[in-house]
Amino acid sequence: MLAPPPAGRPASPLKKLLENAPSVLLAPVPLALLQPMFTRIATHVAQARPELFNRLGPHAGKRFLIDPTDLPFVLVLTPLPDRPLLTAHRRHERPAHVAAIAGTFFNLLDMIDGSLDGDALFFSRDLQVSGDTEAVVALRNALDDFEGSALDSVVASFGPLSGPAGLALSVVRSVRGR
Amino acid sequence: MSEAQGFHQQDYQRPELVCPAGTPAALRAAVDAGADAVYCGLQNETNARNFPGLNFTVPEVEQSIAYAHARNAKLLLAVNTFPPAGKFAMWRDAIDGAAKLGVDAAIVADMGVADYAARNYPELRLHLSVQAGASSPEAIRFYCEQFGVKRVVLPRMLTVAEIAELHRQIPCEIEAFIFGNIGMMAEGRCSLSSYVTGASTNMDGVCSPAADVHYEEDAARNLTTRLGEYVIDCFSGGESAGYPTICKGRYLCGVQSDPYYAFEEPVSLNLSALLPDLMRAGVTALKIEGRQRSRAYVKSVVGAFRKAVDDIMAGREAAFASLLALTEGRRETEGAFPSKRWR
Structure with a gap:
């Protein structure tokens, strides 16, 4: 997939339901329950590809706000090589950060996963960037040097849960892509 | 392009598809998508895409050469910026590294860098970067004669007809951009x-x-x-x-x-429809811009042009997937290639 579906194209009811599903399902979930998953994602990426931090250079310790605009929370990524942090916050908390990247959950996911181009998302206004642009560019380039699918790698790290999680994600993505 | 439209397979040789890579993952994506050659740069000011988090370390270049060569692809190293006074050592080191690592060519722009490479590594193949802004037969012949340049990457300011004429007057190969960012029409001279x-x-x-x-x-x-x-x-x-x-x-x-x-509009070059004309004009290598772009871009664009070139060489109509979603401003142009009046 090269770019998100063009605005204005009517979405199928199933597709719309699936696109809204993360937001609806996650709204009542306490963030404390999700936090271990985010910690695991950060730790796994750091362990799988420690050289990614070299690409970040002086931006490795900075706080990046990742804002999936269709989810009921935001994430703060602090890519420290020894102790990377990915923490979830309610939007109203306005966590401190030096740079922010905003887009829909699936656009951000597909960009990080190497199947969507960040510049194209920016050109189409589906990706918003603010704050320290240099840090954002460094982070984008570092993440883009991940071999294969970062998402598959993270999902596989969840042990017995990886099978159902991967299946659910692939179904959602395939329906979304229609 | 069909034979009925006047193009015949024997009119042109198979061109080299030269593709960008900003990271080793992008390089592998380019090779896997069918690149004949991939160009990349080091993590410093010696190349024209010196962006944060981008480019290759020396060990990464070495590993990437092995990956490319194992799949019959070439690796070209861009050393295509101009050393300021007193900072030549960084460019010298880049050329030393290119020769030592065995890259398939170094892409140079500065005459001092070209001279250093030609004198010290006569076996190192040199390509003249678009940054050199060489567009006349006289200028290109000078680089060929003085530094043994084997290929010139043409500025995006010539028509296809001018490229064909140029081809008859120069002793080296021609590389022409076919897709990607298109900037000021005085390349290498914009400050x-x-x-x-x-x-x-x-x-x-x-x-x-x-x-x-x-x-x-x-x-x-x-x-x-x-x-x-x-x-x-x-x-x-x-x-x-x-x-x-x-x-x-x-x-x-x-x-x-x-x-x-006032200068240019946000728009990307796309010469899909002109590929047969470029190939008939004597273009040896077709270049895709975008080392600053993601591996998703590389995979899509390289794959599309690989298929198109293969179709043309096989005498088939080249069917192009739309690349509009990847273009700057979501608009594309053929720039100066059909005529000088492109705005």
């Missing part, structure tokens, strides 16, 4: 970025350094792009955006009541 940021592509490898770029989007989704302290464009909500470079900015000038694109 607009220096006036605002103190850095330019020519000497620092970066136009509009990211540290000087600031985006502000208001509640109505109007996007303001600033370079340093200057506003260089404002996009209304929903309007497609472009790169934050001065040449693509919109300005208030006396001759127009509204802000307008």
Whole structure:
């Protein structure tokens, strides 16, 4: 997939339901329950590809706000090589950060996963960037040097849960892509 | 392109598809998608895409050469910026590394760098970068005669007819851009970025350094792009955006009541329809721009052009997947290639 579906194209009811599903399902979930998953994602990426931090250079310790605009929370990524942090916050908390990247959950996911181009998302206004642009560019380039699918790698790290999680994600993505 | 339209398979040789890579993962994506050659740069000012987090370490170049060569692809190293006085050592080291690692060619722009390479590593194949801005037979012949340049990457300011004429007058191969970013029509000579940021592509490898770029989007989704302290464009909500470079900015000038694109518009080059013409004009290598882009871009664009070139060589009509979603401003142009009057 090269770019998100063009605005204005009517979405199928199933597709719309699936696109809204993360937001609806996650709204009542306490963030404390999700936090271990985010910690695991950060730790796994750091362990799988420690050289990614070299690409970040002086931006490795900075706080990046990742804002999936269709989810009921935001994430703060602090890519420290020894102790990377990915923490979830309610939007109203306005966590401190030096740079922010905003887009829909699936656009951000597909960009990080190497199947969507960040510049194209920016050109189409589906990706918003603010704050320290240099840090954002460094982070984008570092993440883009991940071999294969970062998402598959993270999902596989969840042990017995990886099978159902991967299946659910692939179904959602395939329906979304229609 | 069909034979009925006047093109015959024997009219041209199979061109080399030269593709960009900003990271080792992008290089592997390019090779896997069918690149004949991949060009990349080191993590410093010696190349024209010196962006944060981008480019290759020396060990990464070494590993990438092995990956490419194992799949019959070449690796070209861009050493295509101009050393400022007193800083030549960095460019010398890059050439030393290129020769030692066994890259298939070094892409150079500066005469001093070309001279150093030619004198010290006569076996190292040299390509003349677009940054050298060599577009006349006289200029290109000079580089060939003095430094043994084997290929010239032409500035994006010549028509296909001019390229064909040039081909008959120069002793080296021609590489022409077919897709990607298209900037000022005086390549290698633009210093607009220096006036605002103190850095330019020519000497620092970066136009509009990211540290000087600031985006502000208001509640109505109007996007303001600033370079340093200057506003260089404002996009209304929903309007497609472009790169934050001065040449693509919109300005208030006396001759127009509204802000307008005084230099260039945010648009990407796409010569899909002109591929057979370029091949018949004597172009040896077709170049895709975009080392700053993602591996998703590389995979899509390289794959599309690989298929198109293969179709043409097989005498089939080249069916192109749309690449519009990947273009700057979501617009594409054939630039100066069909005629000089492209705006």
